[in-house]
Amino acid sequence: DKFNxxxxxxxxSELSQEQIIDKEAIKEFLDTxxxxxxxxxxETFQQAVPEFIGLRPYEQIPFQFSIHKEDDKGKLEHFEFLxxxxxxxxxxxxxxxxxxxxxxxxxxxxNMSFEKGVIRRLAEIYPQISNELMAIHDNIKDLMAPxxxxxxxxxxMQGSYSIKYVLPALVPEFESAYKDLNLVHxxxxxxxxxxxxxxxxxxxxxxYKKALLEYCKLDTLAMVKVLEKLREVxx
DNA sequence: GGTCTGTGACAGCGCGATGA
DNA sequence: TCATCGCGCTGTCACAGACC
Numbered sequence: 001d002k003f004n005x006x007x008x009x010x011x012x013s014e015l016s017q018e019q020i021i022d023k024e025a026i027k028e029f030l031d032t033x034x035x036x037x038x039x040x041x042x043e044t045f046q047q048a049v050p051e052f053i054g055l056r057p058y059e060q061i062p063f064q065f066s067i068h069k070e071d072d073k074g075k076l077e078h079f080e081f082l083x084x085x086x087x088x089x090x091x092x093x094x095x096x097x098x099x100x101x102x103x104x105x106x107x108x109x110x111n112m113s114f115e116k117g118v119i120r121r122l123a124e125i126y127p128q129i130s131n132e133l134m135a136i137h138d139n140i141k142d143l144m145a146p147x148x149x150x151x152x153x154x155x156x157m158q159g160s161y162s163i164k165y166v167l168p169a170l171v172p173e174f175e176s177a178y179k180d181l182n183l184v185h186x187x188x189x190x191x192x193x194x195x196x197x198x199x200x201x202x203x204x205x206x207x208y209k210k211a212l213l214e215y216c217k218l219d220t221l222a223m224v225k226v227l228e229k230l231r232e233v234x235x
Numbered sequence: 236g237g238t239c240t241g242t243g244a245c246a247g248c249g250c251g252a253t254g255a
Numbered sequence: 256t257c258a259t260c261g262c263g264c265t266g267t268c269a270c271a272g273a274c275c
Contacts, residue, residue, distance in 0.1 A: 046249060111247035117265050162246060187248060
């Protein structure tokens with residue numbers, strides 16, 4: 001009695017070592033999506049003393065994004081943006097974002113509050129494209145929602161619904177894909193790499209550019225795989 | 236009983252400090 | 256050198272308490 005419904009699911013799964021799936025709830029979530037679907041992921045960096053106009057200390061400054069577009073037949077297309085180092089990356093990133101994502105498109109992010117926050121801030125500082133940005137903002141849905149609501153729980157998630165736990169639980173073969181990446185394997189390294197690129201020679205910079213693009217692309221591909229799994233279990 | 240508000244937990248993105 | 260931990264920021268959710 002002292003555990004809530006969500007905790008009960010966790011306990012049941014842990015004791016039985018079996019995944020617990022609420023097919024109807026997952027179907028409901030899947031029904032809210034429309035195609036083509038745009039999977040979106042940002043990489044950002046922060047500065048204590050902002051280098052560019054209009055920034056607050058430690059504000060998340062987006063410098064890169066990856067988008068996987070999936071049509072209703074499962075065909076994938078990939079779009080990406082990585083800013084040149086040394087200049088304010090935000091405006092060009094914002095322009096590319098609205099170039100790639102139509103205003104009426106369904107967008108998926110994992111823990112969407114982060115992506116929404118970044119886009120809202122871009123809309124604030126660039127009023128000339130705020131309508132386009134806010135259209136994207138308003139169409140974002142959260143891929144984390146089915147896990148946060150415990151519609152799908154796997155004992156490997158260990159009580160967490162962060163992507164760090166969800167992905168290995170659902171798509172174990174993807175773990176090696178992250179390990180196999182060159183130079184950049186997680187958000188922290190991405191941020192460091194972008195900052196460090198300013199002091200690199202051209203050869204090094206090219207290697208890090210490639211690594212950043214590969215890492216971010218894998219993040220959105222991982223989201224594609226997670227949704228694929230959700231569709232599979234909801235059948 | 237229903238609604239509003241405040242609080243705490245927790246997720247993502249990061250960082251810097253710390254310890255192995 | 257690398258991994259881990261706790262912090263900031265922001266948004267959502269669940270819950271408790273206050274209020275009508």
